[in-house]
Amino acid sequence: MSLNYSLRWVFLLVAVGLFRRTKSQIFTIGSCPNPSVVSDFEVDQYLGKWYYNRNYFSIFKTGLDCTTVEYTMNEDEITIKIEGFLINNKKKKTTFGKARVVTSGKLTVTFIPNALTQGAENYWILDTDYTSYAVVWNCFPHGVMYSSTAWILTRERNPSSATIDLALAAFEKNDIDQTKLKLVNQQDCE
Template sequence: VMSSTYLLLLLLLPLLASAQTLHWGSCHTPQVQDDFQVEKYMGRWYLVQKTPAFFAPGKCISANYSLSGEGGLQVWDRKWVVEGKAVAFDKNQPAKFLVSLFHFVPLGPMWVLSTDYDSYSVVYSCTNVLGVFYLDYGFVLSRSASLPPDALRRSEEVLRREGVDTSKMQEVEQDSGGALEVP
């Protein structure tokens, strides 16, 4: 059984590596935003910069976060036009969420490393793969469709502090039309 697991892993490795940031080992626990206030985080966020991620391709990626009645969050994603969900990962660390945009996809981590709530947010996610590799993602979000260069640099510094390879960061183009419709 173990040899078939490694064979499968070797077959999947090129696919995983081509669109992700794949590393040997396992995820570490990043330092998240102190005294995170989930209510202040609600509203629209634009994805302005990211590491490669198969689930965030292309341009015009934004999401609207709102509190749900079950103590979690609703996530309306403009790119996929879907309603997702987010739940608190640890009640003592409210900056850590588990998020899923599709009902058939398991919840994945979304950790807010840094935010001022009004202009930028730096988000990190990491998933262990078969106890051998991990995939990590860095995201820079903005309340507007872009961030000034100095804010982008500061955001990248936060990601580098957590070991994210920011040389692979990609700008996410936002257009000026098509406001996010939230039912």
């Protein structure tokens, strides 16, 4: 077996391992940053329905429109329900998960196991006013690089530009790339 052939297999196995570990496609050289999070996070105020306004590319949400997430308290953990409609046939797709607060503004989230996830994910709330927007980010180290995912969640399906500006300011404050955020379609959802 040639060295070139062996390297291809090693590359393929590493790529599959990275793909299984993370649902994001934003990879960066270096270590995970340590952004500031909401220091006095109030879980009860965060609960309820949120609309995805913008996010990094995510394999789980490919082909989804009208994506929402709803957080409800269930004893000592938060239940997560993510819903959206598949673009090609308008069928509803639902994903469930659970979250626990680790420290203020930092949660650990576990989704129902599937081929694309392994274990708990970090879920950091960088900023929120609880009534109009929330900025969420996570990061996974992969040796000399890391992958990250980011979301802007809003309480309204079509928020004001002032609300989005407040959310984007959290990215700027933490020096997190906002250019990779893609607008989530929230039109014709009813």
